[in-house]
Amino acid sequence: MRKPFIAGNWKMNKDSAGSVELAAGLAKELKDVDSVDVAVCPPFVYLQAVSNAVSGSPVKVGAQNMYFEANGAFTGEISTDMLKDVGCTYVICGHSERRHVIGETDELVNKKVKAAIESGLLPILAVGELLEEREADKTNDVVKTQVTKGLEGVSADDILKVTIAYEPVWAIGTGKTATPDQAQDVHAMIRGLIAELYSQDVADKIRIQYGGSAKPANTAELMAQPDVDGLLVGGASLKVEDFSKMIKTVA
Template identity: 50%
Template sequence: MARKFFVGGNFKMNGTKESIKSIVKNLNESQLDSNVEVVIAPPSLYLQLAADSIKQPNVAVSAQNVYDKPNGAFTGEISVSQLKDSNIHWTILGHSERRTLLGETDEVVASKTKFAIDGGVSVVWCCGESLEERESGNTVAVVEKQLAALAAKVSGADWEKIVIAYEPIWAIGTGKVATVQQAQDVHAAIRGWLKANVSDKVAEETRILYGGSVNGKNCKELAKEQDIDGFLVGGASLKPEFVDIINSKL
């Protein structure tokens, strides 16, 4: 089956009421490829604002994080039920900034992923290697370890609620981009791992995104690759060129 192209915009800790309104207005007024599924992930403070403002039928709003407990004394966290209550049905989990800056392990990310899915929230699940790991030839081993932790928690129909985002840490926010071949090779390795360790169906149907300094100039070349099913965009999602990235298959 053909995998529907998917583009996510991770705003990270950026934005104000006015800038979020401006970004959403630009999306609402743009001609977007109707064959692309789009999610934007503003800071949690602005999730409701974005959700209430989006008019495009193929654009949804995503959280940047969610906790793996239903409620309670977890200061600063956000729950699956709170997202659902606000009509938010996506979250990003496992982003390298959460892993490296906030110490989230593969197992913690996998636990959050399972909890989100069980609660009815789909997940953009991130994986990737550091520059040191890339240079030592351990890229695939690192990503496979992250995948193994995920596969230990999720199974069966859970995979239908997961979009994988491969984001080499050394290319996030640095302006450095993996070459088209580097990106395709890792995407193919991820799909091969899913085939060998999960199922042919999951390997064929799971969308695998590339993230790491994607912009309006490099997106079209990356989008041509067989195993690149879209993008998770950082800084460029705050700019008008985000529309060009969404439309990169046109």
């Protein structure tokens, strides 16, 4: 049985006071939740404060990005040791906004995934297709390539440290959501691919989240799908009431 995992990606939102208020509110609301893994991913500059605010609660902290080198002359970048130093457990690698706005490649994302694992962080590998790719019936090809290249060199011993997050790019921040059947189809394809790359046992254990306009209203039907093991939540994670409601629905 795969334990559900709900993570909130705050993206470039909130200020210092608002981040602490949100984190503290979630810690209070979710203090008794133990059947769901929960994480919040605030902007870099608020990681320390958010980590302090959720200390002692079931809520873990993740970063939205990282660099694959341990240290050095990489202006503007953040290392895995820095993230761990301020309380991070998870890190998102390859979010679609990093890929399609910033220009990150599969090869760069793969370096980040491996560096995260090596450092002791748990990577969330985000994958997903553009609208034109879905309309051209290329969803499976695109996602297979992103998963395969993103996990290249990740050993059978380490693969279960990775969570895969399927986020159709056309559903991120648009209010559009993949139907439960659409989500399930891609999640099942990813699980089958993991069985090919590793083993059926690994495929049965790895967690695959859905992301893309997930909200309280669609949480139950998305999570009812047999291969949807969690959610990577954007806008709805910015409100204590909405995000805690989603987690309690799953719990």
